[in-house]
Amino acid sequence: MNPRITLAVTRRVLIQLRRDRRTSAMLVVLPCVIMTLLWWMFQDQPDFGFTALAAALLALIPFIIMFLVTSVTTLRERTSGTLERLLAMPMGKGDFLVGYALAFGLVAAVQSGLAVALSVWALDLDVAGPVWLLLVVAIVDAVLGSALGLFVSAFARTEFQAVQFMPALVIPQILLCGLFIPREDLPPVLHAVSDVLPLSYAVDAMRKVTAHTDPAVWGDLFLVAAFAAAALVLGALTLRRQSD
């Protein structure tokens, strides 16, 4: 790996995103709109509902969005021949992967920064722990989404197929992450399944930060990061310099 090349990839991905004004605007505005909608829903309810769900949503949104954005961008890179061109140049696979992860991690930081700021200051989200930890969880989560998106793009031939991986990989995790039923109350088999899904830990971490003044989230965070690293390694295996 070479920092010059890694940063060139990051810079390029960011320029591409900036050029696509509609996507950039949606990336920044949508999470805020969703948080506001959630807050509004619970206006006339006892105050617990918003806080519990907001924490989970702050974990889900960066994951889902970065999963989609990355799977489509890297699929484009595979089909347009630019990936093959890069791999025929002195570019390490790590440069490509980390370059992407940095770019989308940065976008996630901006995106979640705004969503968290809005939730905490305008929508009165109760955060017992340090607010910056919410951001850290969101960024690690976004990197996980990017890494998985990159990995699945290898199994899609068209953008339609790539988008279909979203419901396949993401919706089951949303159902099992404790958003609808606390994970402990799930049937034993599903509880065991939820134990090996990364989003469960991301949501757990977010909830701990909002509920405890001194949240013990490093274990959860470590697991999410480990899943992200594993997905990046799997992603690297799909970047082949030679093909049939």
Place this chain on the structure above:
Amino acid sequence: MAGVEISGLRVVRGGTEVLRDLTFSVETGQVTGLLGPSGCGKTTLMRAIVGVQRITAGSVTVFGERAGSAGLRSRIGYVTQAPSVYDDLTVEENLAFFAAVLGVDPGRVDTCVRLVDLEAERAKVAGRLSGGQRSRVSLAVALLGEPALIVLDEPTVGLDPVLRRDLWQTFHGLADQGAAVFVSSHVMDEANRCDRLLLMREGRIIADDTPAALLEKTGTEEIEAAFLDLVAKAGS
């Protein structure tokens, strides 16, 4: 000096033998043309030289190293048939990005924009350029690293005659500076512009000579007629 040496190369893709026992070399300081109908295996052969094609048997060596080895990556310029550039970046941003990946002097960006005659379009987004202009962006990217071997897969398709002439002059200029230039085409009238010709059909090289010698051997006036003559002889 041989830039590329190929011996006994076979490639089987999806059960079909695409390249059948090829042996030849590509010299430096020359423009070598690869001519043949589409579907005859030209692209597969070029991919094998660049090192992105998995080969079934035989060997492909570039400047003494196995094709695809890491040491060669900065010395080969490869232009695919479909332009591989980022449609949402400008001409300049595309070149600047690839220049950073290659680690070449940023000044090369200007030089290469000039070489492919895109100075007026440099601030335009690649997706908005015409097909010919986009393939020239792709060509400029391949020239960034001042490669010692340049592999061009049908680089002149859809270009106007003046530009085609200019590009061939560029190719010869690169060869004069010592590069090995390997160009494919399915347009037979481009054959005369090559120093040396390889005629390809159904995965085999059916002729390897200078254009003049080919015409003389077959007693024909045009490369197309020479090709037909060779096919007829091979079939009988």
